Amino acid sequence: MLIIFNVIFNYKFNLKFYGIWNMSLEYMTGFGNDFQTEALPGALPQGQNSPQICPYKLYAEQLSGSPFTAPRNINERSWLYRIRPSVKHTGKYEKESFPFWKTAPSHDPENMSLGQFRWDPFPFPKEQTDFISGVRTLTTAGDVNTHNGMAASIYSFNKSMTSTVFTNSDAEMLFVPETGSIVLFTEMGKMHISPGEIAVLPRGMMVKISLIDKFARGYICENYGAKLTLPDRGPIGANCLANPRDFRTPVAAFEDIDENHNSIVKWCGAFFSTSLKHSPLDVVAWHGNYIPYSYDLRTFSPVSAVSFDHPDPSIYSVLTAPSESDGTANIDFVIFPERWAVAEHTFRPPWYHRNIMSEFMGLVYGQYDAKPEGFVPGGASLHNMMLPHGPDADAFENASKAELKPVKITNTLAFMFESRFPQHITKFAMESDSLQSDYVECWSEIKKHFDGKL
């Protein structure tokens, strides 16, 4: 990981550029950099981290995302200069209940279900629902207590968090919006993301999540393990896939609000709340490399087959959360974006396969080429450890007979949260009206073509 100390390129990123929203926020660009930023001039101490008295009489505080002694290339920490230290953003905690937000291990071996599963889009809430109340976990994997594994959830909400802040101590959170734009006001600044973009929040970072539209829906991957990072590119070389310059980290932004707030913390799968008399989003300046970031998936530069056959889908990995075993990710975040299909005398869709990794898929927009029917934006599918899957009957027949001319696969963005751990389905997911009871029928019409003759 490249460590560069200094602001790399502090510029005004105008979202009009993508034709999305008339909303401008400032970002710094690059992945894994060591940034510095201040919302008030002179707020950042120079030449040291912890002066006797900080500028503006702020408090200095270190936020560590790795053990102090972690090797330099994975050592992550930031220095925050805030109106009050974080000990003032805690209090006596009371238990809270968000029964649909689950954390591994949460499955009941007596009621385990095996099979390939798919869900229709999950409905928007009818009552006033904020982000935290609108999370519905579909799968959990591994064990949060050992910092291994993940959870895949849907968020769906229609109310902004105005006086509530949320901290997830269990996991780094990857947001994949599907409907509506949202603003993540983190301790370290504001990020605006829309469908087609993602955001990553570090473990333990406070955030308020607001709506831009009337409602928002999307996917979350909670990562209990080592942080997401860019995958090695091997023989691909120094360019393509997700390029570091396209990642955006917010500049410092803060609230100086002395009004009641409710702080909700997720910790080892349980939820707790405490009352504050002020907003804890009070970081006026910061520097470091333990940071939130966003990324436009449309800047991903795919690399794929130009002759025959096609590589494994890992070629489309945007981010990976490594484990102790080389090449065996706790989570791979993989996308299937717009691209050209040009391979000759080959079967172009994903091949039939069984996989030791467990694959949770979602669709942001368009159609997925292996499943043109039944897999729709806002829905999901799960193909778990060693369970066979692949194109449905029509997709196989069509791809087997198709004229193999160059084809642009357009207006599509599917993604996968793939884990080394089996993903266990939650009770909510199994009992949801969105569960497609006939999903496995998509393979029932696959014909036997073999007749013993060449």
Ligand code: FE2
């Ligand atoms: Fe697969």
